[in-house]
Structures are given as structure tokens and as C-alpha cells.
Amino acid sequence: MNAIISASDLAGEPAGAGRPVLLDVRWQLSTAAAGGAPPFDGRAEYAAGHLPGAVFVDLDTELASAPGAGGRHPLPDLAVFGAAMRRAGVSADHPVVVYDGGQGWAAARAWWLLHWTGHPDVRVLDGGLAAWPGPLSTELPAPAPGDFVPSPGASGLLDADGAAALARSGLLLDARAGERYRGEVEPIDPVGGHIPGAVSAPTTQNVGPDGRFLPAEELRARFKELGASEDLEVGVYCGSGVSGAHEVLALAVAGIPAALYAGSWSEWSSDPGRPVAVGPDPQ
Incomplete structure (x- = not known):
């Protein structure tokens, strides 16, 4: 299974039950790390326009624990991570596509976590939102809850x-x-x-x-x-x-x-x- 998917291939995915679950993980480095750039609000960016059907996932609170002895982005509590994935509609037997604003770092964090905790079919949108050729949506989806339960691998x-x-x-x-x-x-x-x-x-x-x-x-x-x-x-x-x-x-x-x-x-x-x-x- 390829780890990435092109925007054209994603756009060509058939509508309906077989379409991948879409996760929007737009995020930016802290102001200090980004060289003094203004604060970034991924949730607000999502609300202003996202891939149709995509659900927002917050990197700092759902893909990481609070900063501490384990670093600035320690691994998330698996119960918190699992609940966030199920809320977004992620199930173990259904494909997932993750994207961010284009840098790919945040999307890769979600990809890695899902992969490491046992999801068999997760890909990153290559080039992120910037590569998407179709219209965006401001509609907030309400997906049916998923059944994915994280089970960390012995390696990775x-x-x-x-x-x-x-x-x-x-x-x-x-x-x-x-x-x-x-x-x-x-x-x-x-x-x-x-x-x-x-x-x-x-x-x-x-x-x-x-x-x-x-x-x-x-x-x-x-x-x-x-x-x-x-x-x-x-x-x-x-x-x-x-x-x-x-x-x-x-x-x-x-x-x-x-x-x-x-x-x-x-x-x-x-x-x-x-x-x-x-x-x-x-x-």
C-alpha cells in the first residue's frame, strides 16, 4: 500500500461508503519556531474551507500530549488519540487519507501514529490542501463513529x-x-x-x-x-x-x-x- 496519494487520484475516488475518511490536520510551528510568524489557528482555517467531508484533528491536543519531560510533542494518550480517531469516523477496515496545509509534517504525524497503532490503510495527500484541484467546503460533517482502537506495534x-x-x-x-x-x-x-x-x-x-x-x-x-x-x-x-x-x-x-x-x-x-x-x- 502506497503511503501517499495524489490529489488527482483522491479526487477520482468514488463517492459513497467506499470513499476514504478524510482528516484535516492543519498546523503550524510555534511563533518562535516559525521565525516570529503570527499565530496560526488550524481550526479556524478548517472552518473557512476544507476538503468536502474532512474532519479536523488537532495535532497539539489529539496527536500529542502536553509538553513535558517527553519533549514538546510527546506521544498522545492512546485513549485520547483513539477517541479522536473514532470521532472522525476512522474504522480499522476503512481507508484514511490525511492532509494539512501543504508542508506535510502534521499530516505525516497523523499517518505515523495511525500506522504505528495498527491501521492498515492510511495515506497522506501529497502536496496537501494546496494541491487539491476541487472546491472546498465550509460544511461541518457529522460522520458515523468509527471503531478504530489503537494497538501500538512492537517496532517503529x-x-x-x-x-x-x-x-x-x-x-x-x-x-x-x-x-x-x-x-x-x-x-x-x-x-x-x-x-x-x-x-x-x-x-x-x-x-x-x-x-x-x-x-x-x-x-x-x-x-x-x-x-x-x-x-x-x-x-x-x-x-x-x-x-x-x-x-x-x-x-x-x-x-x-x-x-x-x-x-x-x-x-x-x-x-x-x-x-x-x-x-x-x-x-
């Missing part, structure tokens, strides 16, 4: 110790901007730098100017150049487990399974006892 998730170990035994990719990886700037977290052994792989380089993913063969070539191989375990982290999910999605498009360190740098850097590397060298 890393904690801090697992990420540190994978940086030595496999390939740990840092999905943040290169300057944050090198420790030249750090606009949000206590210190700059990266997990020793991690390789810089900004997730922004997985997409083209239109925000859509590069072709699978180009992504495979990129990750191979970064060190990925068939016999090597791959993991990803970012600032708080959102853009890292987007890199896991890019790896899936390339046919490379990868785990996510959900706490990411916001959790790692909160403990002064954990080592920090700076500069372009992984070590």
Missing part, C-alpha cells in the same frame, strides 16, 4: 536510549535544518547540536518546490547516499517528533522502513547528562 518507535544505540549500530537520521544539526543556531531547545553518530538529513530536501515528495527512485538514491541499505536499521528524529514523521514517510515512499524517536531533540536536549555533538561531523 525509539526512545532516547534506542536512538543512541541506533546511531552506533545502524543509521540515525536528523531531519532538522542543517544549521540546527551543526549547533550554529537553536531557536527553541536548550542547546544546539545533534545526537552523536546521527547523520544530517533535512526533511525539506525530500520534497520539491511544490511541496510534493520527490519520485521514489530519487528518494531511494538520496537515502542510499546518506548510508541506508537493506541490512541496516534506520531511525529518524527531529525537534519534537513532527518533521521526523515526515522523513519516516519519505523513507516509506522510498521503500525503506524506519522508526521514529518521538521525543526527538526536545527530549534529548532537556537532559544535561546526555551527550551533544556539534559541527558537520556525526561524531
